[in-house]
Every structure is written in structure tokens, then in C-alpha cells.
Amino acid sequence: MVVLGTTLFSLTPDWRAGADLPGLLERVAAAGCGPAVEVVGHQAWRGFPAVDPREERAFRAAVDRLGLVPAALGVYTDLFRRPGRPMTDDEALDDVRPQLEAAARLGFGAVRATLGMGSALLRRVAAEAERLGVVLTFEVQGATPPDAPAVLEVAELQRSTGSPYLGLTLDSSLTTPALPDALGTALRRLGLDADGVAAVHAAWAQDGPAGARIGTALAALAGHPRREELSILVAGVLGRCGRSTPAAWADLLPLVRHAHAKFWDPDVETVRAPHGAWLAALGAAGYTGALLSEWGGHELLERADADAVAVTTAHVALLTELAAARTAVPA
Structure with missing residues (x-):
């Protein structure tokens, strides 16, 4: 059975209002939105990937005390951050390595990165993640097709190496029946x-x-x-509202190491059918990792329109219901 929880990206309005990481972890735990949590490194720690050792200890102590599970850390490598030219592979590796190291120190079992690394860089980053014992995942979402070259490259590298430290983060926005x-x-x-x-x-x-x-x-x-x-x-x-189906991704589902249940509207009933379908597909593929609620509505609505924690609580309750219904059905 999957482990449910939330990404703290859903609580972006609270971050913007001045909330800190310990306070948000407290809110997530109190609202029953755990146990799994994803954190975006650059959102949670000023100066990331440099994290003060006291903050590292405080984070690990908080998740232990609250019974939370650090499921994944969001990491980013902007290859075009330097003006005038893209990073070289050496520069990009130097950029992402400290993020992987931070994930390992903070106790995250996986990192979530974005597709698009070149072949040579992908192999070097994957090797670095394996050295650190951190699963490197690349997110597929929205209009991304299963035959996208970047997706197939990750899949081929994983299959050729057999590494358990490389795979995909599946985002259910791949199936969006209607615009929010x-x-x-x-x-x-x-x-x-x-x-x-x-x-x-x-x-x-x-x-x-x-x-x-x-x-x-x-x-x-x-x-x-x-x-x-x-x-x-x-x-x-x-671009983030895809129209594919779980069946279209069947061959790639065994490579999923992390998953998001993405939704936009405060009315969580709008995603009952697609999220139920993805739970079924992941279950059939043998997935037992984290499935995290991810609310993107804060990008479209004002804070007064909906409370991020309340919306997330309702969505995690829906996912819990859908997951329980699956386990109650005889095989």
C-alpha cells in the first residue's frame, strides 16, 4: 500500500506569509496530512544547499518527534543560470552534488529533479546519487508524453544499469479531465x-x-x-494539464520511485476519478512508495479564497478513502 502525505510546496501561501519549516511541519502533522512529506530545498532553507547544522538537526528531530517521513527533497539545476551560456557538465554536477549531499544528511530517501539533463550529465548525477544512497527521480507531469526522449533516456539508463537509485516521479497531472x-x-x-x-x-x-x-x-x-x-x-x-491515461504509462510505471497527486481546485471531488485511476495503476505495478498531495491552486487563487492546509487535509482524506477502498477489494 502506498504511503500518503503532502509536499510542502502546497503550502506556498504560508511560506510567503512568513511561516517557517518547523511551524509548517507542526501544521501538517496536526492536520493529519502525513506521514510522508516532500520539501523543496530552495524554498525551505535560506542559502540551500548550504544548511546550517543546527537547522539540519532541528529538522531531523522534528520529523522524528512528529512521526513524519522525509520522502523526497526537491532539487533544481538551472543549466542557463549563468548569463550568456549554459553550464558545462562539470559546473552542473558541482551545482547539483551539494543538493544531493544535503538530501542525504537531512534523511531524505529520494530527490525529485526536472527532466532535461544531457546524457553524460545524467549518468554522472545518477552515479553520485547512488554513491550517497539517495534515489534520483525525474518528474513526469502535465503534457509530457511517455515517449518523450528525456523520459526514455532515464528509463533506458535505469534498465541498463538496474540501479534502484534511479527512476521517475509520477505526477497525476498527466491525467486532467478538465481545466481547473x-x-x-x-x-x-x-x-x-x-x-x-x-x-x-x-x-x-x-x-x-x-x-x-x-x-x-x-x-x-x-x-x-x-x-x-x-x-x-x-x-x-x-502545459501542466495532460490528457494521457494511466494505461499509456503502463510500461514505465515499474520505474516510478515517487508520486504526486496533483490538483488545483479546492473542491477535491473533482479529482476523485483520475486519482483513483492512478492509485489503481500504481498498485497494479507494485508501487508501495509515497503518494503526496500537491495543491497547485495557490498559483491561481488568492490566499483568502482557500486555506492551503484545509484544502490539503481534505485531499489527503480523499486519497486515504481511495487507498482504503482498494485494499478492501478482494484480489
Whole structure:
């Protein structure tokens, strides 16, 4: 059975309001949103990957005291952070190695990275993760297809090496039956009228590749005085609302080492069917790792619209119900 919990990224409004890591861990535990937790390194610790030893000890003591499980640490390597040129492989490895080392010291069993490392760099980072005993995962989400070259490269490297320290983070946004209502709220707040919102939804519902559908949606914003803001929002959300099915990912599910149950709307019932389907698919593949609630609605709604902890609590309760229903069904 999967281990449920949440990513502290869901509590971004609380981070922005000045909450600290110990306080958020307390809230998560008190609300029953554990036991598994994911933390984004650069969000949680100022100066990450340099973490003060006292903060490291305080974090480990807190998760032990609260009965939480450090499931994954979000790490990032921006290959184009230096102006004018991408990082070399040596520079990128020097950038990510301290993040992997921090994950190991903090007690995380896995790290969650983004797809896109070149082949040589991928092999070097994977070897470094294995040396440290940390599982390196790459997130597949939204409109990412199962035959994307970056996905296949991770899969091929794992299969060729047989390493248990390399795999995928599966994000259930791969299956999004409808655009979130919260997107419409955000678009209207930026001044898009009802016809414009309907045009965005209609573009997303069209057949064809994700890029073409996003292009059609962006064209519907032409001439709007806040087109740039609207375009960033529309492209960002539509690119993270995929329309594939668990069956399309069946061959890759044995490589899943971490998983997110992504949702946007405060009404968690909107994801009952797709999240139930992913629980079933992961269970059939033998997955017994963490499945973490991830609320993205804070990117679209104002803090007064919904409390992140309350929404997460409702979603974890839904996941608990769905997981219990699966275990109650005779094989």
C-alpha cells in the first residue's frame, strides 16, 4: 500500500506569509496530512544547499518527534543560470552534488529533479546519487508524453544499469479531465471576459498535440491589454494539464520511485476519478512508495479564497478513502 502525505510546496501561501519549516511541519502533522512529506530545498532553507547544522538537526528531530517521513527533497539545476551560456557538465554536477549531499544528511530517501539533463550529465548525477544512497527521480507531469526522449533516456539508463537509485516521479497531472475552475477565476481577475475564458477552455479541449492547443489558446488573448500576464498563466497551466491515461504509462510505471497527486481546485471531488485511476495503476505495478498531495491552486487563487492546509487535509482524506477502498477489494 502506498504511503500518503503532502509536499510542502502546497503550502506556498504560508511560506510567503512568513511561516517557517518547523511551524509548517507542526501544521501538517496536526492536520493529519502525513506521514510522508516532500520539501523543496530552495524554498525551505535560506542559502540551500548550504544548511546550517543546527537547522539540519532541528529538522531531523522534528520529523522524528512528529512521526513524519522525509520522502523526497526537491532539487533544481538551472543549466542557463549563468548569463550568456549554459553550464558545462562539470559546473552542473558541482551545482547539483551539494543538493544531493544535503538530501542525504537531512534523511531524505529520494530527490525529485526536472527532466532535461544531457546524457553524460545524467549518468554522472545518477552515479553520485547512488554513491550517497539517495534515489534520483525525474518528474513526469502535465503534457509530457511517455515517449518523450528525456523520459526514455532515464528509463533506458535505469534498465541498463538496474540501479534502484534511479527512476521517475509520477505526477497525476498527466491525467486532467478538465481545466481547473481556479484557472477561470485567475483569468477573470486579470480582466479576461467570459468569451475569452471559454475560448481558452475550447482550445484545450481540441484534438492534437499540446503545443498546438496552447498556441490556439494564446491566440485567443490577442489584443488584450494584459496579454503578457494572461499568456504566461495560460501557457503555464495548460502545459501542466495532460490528457494521457494511466494505461499509456503502463510500461514505465515499474520505474516510478515517487508520486504526486496533483490538483488545483479546492473542491477535491473533482479529482476523485483520475486519482483513483492512478492509485489503481500504481498498485497494479507494485508501487508501495509515497503518494503526496500537491495543491497547485495557490498559483491561481488568492490566499483568502482557500486555506492551503484545509484544502490539503481534505485531499489527503480523499486519497486515504481511495487507498482504503482498494485494499478492501478482494484480489
